[in-house]
Amino acid sequence: MKKAVIFDMDGVLSDSEWIYVDKILEMLREENIFIEAEEINDLFGKSMIFLCQELKSRYHLNKEASSYADRVHALRDKHIKDHGLFPMEGAVELVEKLHGQGIPIAVASSAPLETIRGNMMRFGIYDYIDAIVSGLDCSRGKPYPDIYLEAASRLGLSPDDCVVVEDSANGVAAAKNAGIYCIAFVPPKAVKQDVSRADRILTGFAGVDPDSILGNETPID
Numbered sequence: 001m002k003k004a005v006i007f008d009m010d011g012v013l014s015d016s017e018w019i020y021v022d023k024i025l026e027m028l029r030e031e032n033i034f035i036e037a038e039e040i041n042d043l044f045g046k047s048m049i050f051l052c053q054e055l056k057s058r059y060h061l062n063k064e065a066s067s068y069a070d071r072v073h074a075l076r077d078k079h080i081k082d083h084g085l086f087p088m089e090g091a092v093e094l095v096e097k098l099h100g101q102g103i104p105i106a107v108a109s110s111a112p113l114e115t116i117r118g119n120m121m122r123f124g125i126y127d128y129i130d131a132i133v134s135g136l137d138c139s140r141g142k143p144y145p146d147i148y149l150e151a152a153s154r155l156g157l158s159p160d161d162c163v164v165v166e167d168s169a170n171g172v173a174a175a176k177n178a179g180i181y182c183i184a185f186v187p188p189k190a191v192k193q194d195v196s197r198a199d200r201i202l203t204g205f206a207g208v209d210p211d212s213i214l215g216n217e218t219p220i221d
Helices: 017-030 037-043 048-058 065-083 091-100 113-122 146-154 169-177 210-214
Strands: 004-007 105-109 131-134 162-166 181-185 200-202
Touching: 004 146, 017 037, 017 048, 017 065, 037 048, 037 169, 048 065, 091 105, 091 210, 105 113, 105 146, 113 131, 131 146, 146 162, 146 169, 162 169, 162 210, 169 181
Parallel strands: 004 105, 004 162, 105 131, 162 181, 181 200
Antiparallel strands: none
16 A cells, blocks of 8 residues: 555646646737647646747747746636636545545645645645645656655655656656656546556546555555
């Protein structure tokens, strides 16, 4: 049985991955680039600045990558201000159950630290998180293993003691490259990703308990 859970944030704890995707596409439309989300799904899970560097190169954009990242964040912030931001269904309850059983919890996300902290506070689970690692804490982003190795280290555990819950192909690759057991979180409305390297697939948190996440019972799906 594993001893700790490391969650990605966007698209796992926070129902926000689709907002980022929508706003990236909106930013590109402002630059007269009209594409579908599937055309850039190989970039999901990476930090926004790296993603925008890739978009700049791929679509021959002429501004600095930081300008495009700032624009995406501005569009995201406006959306959240207008419509709110919500946790994934069942995510808060699962974190509460894990904390209640004394299971160490980390959040490892490519998002900036202040965004991670703000979202965890918004959802009322900040005090349940034992370690937070942001994309800026590591020189190499997903799919490199650095962020998950750092999260395990901050929990004082070996990678083999941990379970990662991820939604993107790059995130799953990062977890597996770190030698960590990985559950791919693939809710029905998620943008299709290649998560075939994951050890298990989970389509929702409703009714999921700590034992099923940590592997102390039969597989979830």
